[in-house]
Amino acid sequence: MGATKTDHFTDKQNAIATLAKALGHPARIAIIEYLLKVDTCICGDIVNELPLAQPTVSQHLKELKNAGLIKGEIEGNSVCYCIDEKGLKKLQAYFTNISTKAENKKTNCC
Amino acid sequence: MGATKTDHFTDKQNAIATLAKALGHPARIAIIEYLLKVDTCICGDIVNELPLAQPTVSQHLKELKNAGLIKGEIEGNSVCYCIDEKGLKKLQAYFTNISTKAENKKTNCC
DNA sequence: AATCATTATCGTAATATTGCAATATTTAAT
DNA sequence: ATTAAATATTGCAATATTACGATAATGATT
Numbered sequence: 430m431g432a433t434k435t436d437h438f439t440d441k442q443n444a445i446a447t448l449a450k451a452l453g454h455p456a457r458i459a460i461i462e463y464l465l466k467v468d469t470c471i472c473g474d475i476v477n478e479l480p481l482a483q484p485t486v487s488q489h490l491k492e493l494k495n496a497g498l499i500k501g502e503i504e505g506n507s508v509c510y511c512i513d514e515k516g517l518k519k520l521q522a523y524f525t526n527i528s529t530k531a532e533n534k535k536t537n538c539c
Numbered sequence: 540m541g542a543t544k545t546d547h548f549t550d551k552q553n554a555i556a557t558l559a560k561a562l563g564h565p566a567r568i569a570i571i572e573y574l575l576k577v578d579t580c581i582c583g584d585i586v587n588e589l590p591l592a593q594p595t596v597s598q599h600l601k602e603l604k605n606a607g608l609i610k611g612e613i614e615g616n617s618v619c620y621c622i623d624e625k626g627l628k629k630l631q632a633y634f635t636n637i638s639t640k641a642e643n644k645k646t647n648c649c
Numbered sequence: 650a651a652t653c654a655t656t657a658t659c660g661t662a663a664t665a666t667t668g669c670a671a672t673a674t675t676t677a678a679t
Numbered sequence: 680a681t682t683a684a685a686t687a688t689t690g691c692a693a694t695a696t697t698a699c700g701a702t703a704a705t706g707a708t709t
Binding site: 431432433434473476483484486487488490491503505506507508 | 666
């Protein structure tokens with residue numbers, strides 16, 4: 430097949446997986462890091478920052494936007510993209526939670 | 540094409556992307572959560588917990604292991620899988636870091 | 650209005666992922 | 680030694696992802 434069986438898992442599990450998946454590509458990590466680095470949210474130059482063609486970058490931006498990790502707004506003839514804090518916070522909260530749980534487990538066998 | 544251009548990004552970016560990608564599937568999130576829930580690391584029953592066939596689960600376990608998120612050890616005729624804290628901690632640290640950075644940015648445009 | 654600059658979409662090729670049946674492998678138990 | 684139980688591997692079909700050239704869409708500039 431090849432299609433993920435999302436309907437068999439909880440909404441929360443699917444939500445986290447979607448966020449994680451969106452960051453499961455180095456180009457998208459690089460985009461996030463670039464957006465964090467620049468103060469000005471002038472964003473068309475993301476294309477210049479990455480070793481990828483413009484349509485490819487546009488596609489990655491779309492995925493990040495769909496996942497709720499960035500926001501995009503049209504500004505004249507260019508588009509201003511910037512971080513959507515909420516997405517990052519969800520991931521941060523989730524991993525802090527399960528990382529703590531893992532740490533508190535004393536009954537590790539391996 | 541379809542092959543990710545990993546050589547154009549930094550090692551750190553690739554490392555995080557690899558970890559995130561490994562958790563970019565609800566079944567693998569479910570596996571991690573199950574391993575956190577059970578005290579005993581008796582793990583063959585992960586198959587019973589998931590709505591997936593045994594070879595599929597085995598494949599997901601392999602990916603989590605390759606990514607450094609779980610550890611597996613042969614125990615008699617079964618295999619004991621459990622959380623590898625290091626992987627989770629890396630993710631936790633990374634997201635805490637960038638989430639904080641995002642929060643401290645005052646120049647958000649959108 | 651014609652042109653330019655910026656970004657998005659379409660179409661397509663190459664590759665990767667997901668999932669499972671069938672089969673192999675390994676160890677325990679008989 | 681056979682058999683049973685648990686897990687891994689193989690092979691394959693269906694689908695998804697990645698990447699880009701070509702093209703469209705939109706707004707700015709002349």
